[in-house]
Amino acid sequence: MTDNETTTKVEEENKDGAPEENSEDLLSLDNLDSILAEEDPEFAKALSEIGPDEEIDVDLSNESLGLEYTLEDEVKLWADKRPKLAKFFPFLPKISYKVKMKRTSLRLSWTKFKEQSIYNIRNAGPLLLGWLKNRIQSMKSSVGEGLAAFSTFSLVKKLAFVGLLGATGASGYVIYKLATHKLLPPDSELFISSLEDWAQAKYQYSSEDQMESFYDSTRTSQSVLELKKFVVNLRRSGTSGPNPMGAFEFYVEGTVSEAVVEIKDRESEIRDLFLRTIEDMTYDQMASAEGKRLLCDRLRKELNKVLTKGKVRRIFFKTAIVKP
Structure with a gap:
């Protein structure tokens, strides 16, 4: 063994106190890494990964900052520069001190965040690669542990596990087919929402040029009834005399023939309804075209009720004669 070689020596003292040296007790530090790698690879790998921390967790609380500036200094500062305010408002130095401490803490937090962000951006590639390696290694370890545990199962358990995986996959496939309506056809609609799908031909019509009113068509029978003449006293107005009157004859058109038949059967009741409605009109209204249209609209609404x-x-x- 040369002089430049670093060695470790295990000494054992005998009963007389003299050390006994053995060639097996001497171990070269240069060969320590290789021996560790052969004896305990996991421990050697753990030693190789030991290094300085990439991130430093800094406690930004006021206690850990070690600031020499205290509340007494803030009170003294206010007493020197703003004595009047400090005298009348003794709570202001405390508020100012808390604000300064909070601002300092936020400034340090921002500095830490900025530095950490810059570090992460500059080392984004290595950090991402390291993260991926760790994830892959973790997945490999999990798969290896699973396979090792699976190898310890009995034949029955292995077959049951494989069958469970197959049943789970088949169930997922069937659910997917059902959800996409590929396994079973979608339910047909119970009711027909449009006859367009069943028609032999489809046509488009313009409501302004090619449409004909059903009730005004000459090919449709008209349900019209002529009522007997009404002689009614009208309400007085500014241009009428003390006893204005009017004589009127009406045509009533129904949507169906049954409506006209009902009006004819209840003619006395309908006449009384017409008389009461006309009596509420004034002479000026019945003398104008607008008033006549208003009367017809009121009669129609009351009759439909x-x-x-x-x-x-x-x-x-048919006839409208008014006397002032």
């Missing part, structure tokens, strides 16, 4: 079969489509005048 009492009919039980069909509706009245419109009411129009």
Whole structure:
């Protein structure tokens, strides 16, 4: 063994106190790494990974900062520079001190965050690669442990485990097929929402040029009834005399023939309804075209309230004579 070679020596003292040297007790430090790698590879790997920490966790609390600036210094500062405020508002130095400490803590936090961000950006590649390596190694370890545990199973347990995996995969496949309507056809609609799908041909019509009113068509029978003449006292107005009157004849058009038949059967009741409605109109209203249209609209609404079969489509005048 040369003089330049570093060695370790295990000495044992005998009963007389003299050390006994043995060639097996001497171990070269240069060969220590190789011996550790052969005897305990995991321990050698752990030793190789020991190094300086990449991140430093700094406690930014006021106690760990070791600041020499205290509350007494802040009180003294206020007493020197703002004595009047410190005298009348003794709580201001405490607030100012807390604000300064908080601002200092935030500044240090921002500095730490900025430095850490710069470090992460500059070393993004190695950090990401290291993270991926650790994840892959973890996955390999998990798979290895699983395979090792699986190898210890009995034949029955192994077959049961494989069958469970196959059943799980088949169940997922069936659920996917059902969700996408590929295994079973979708349910047909119970009701027909449109006859378009069943029609032999489809046509487009313009509502302005090619449409014809059903009730005004000459090919449709008209349900029109002429009512007997009404002689009614009107309400007085500014241009009328003390007793204005009017004589009127109406045509009533129903949407169906049953409505006209009902009006004819209840003619006395309908006449009384017409008389009461006309009596609420003034002479000036009945003398104007707008008033006549208003009367027809009121009569139609009141008549539709009492009919039980069909509706009245419109009411129009045959004769209208008013006397002031």
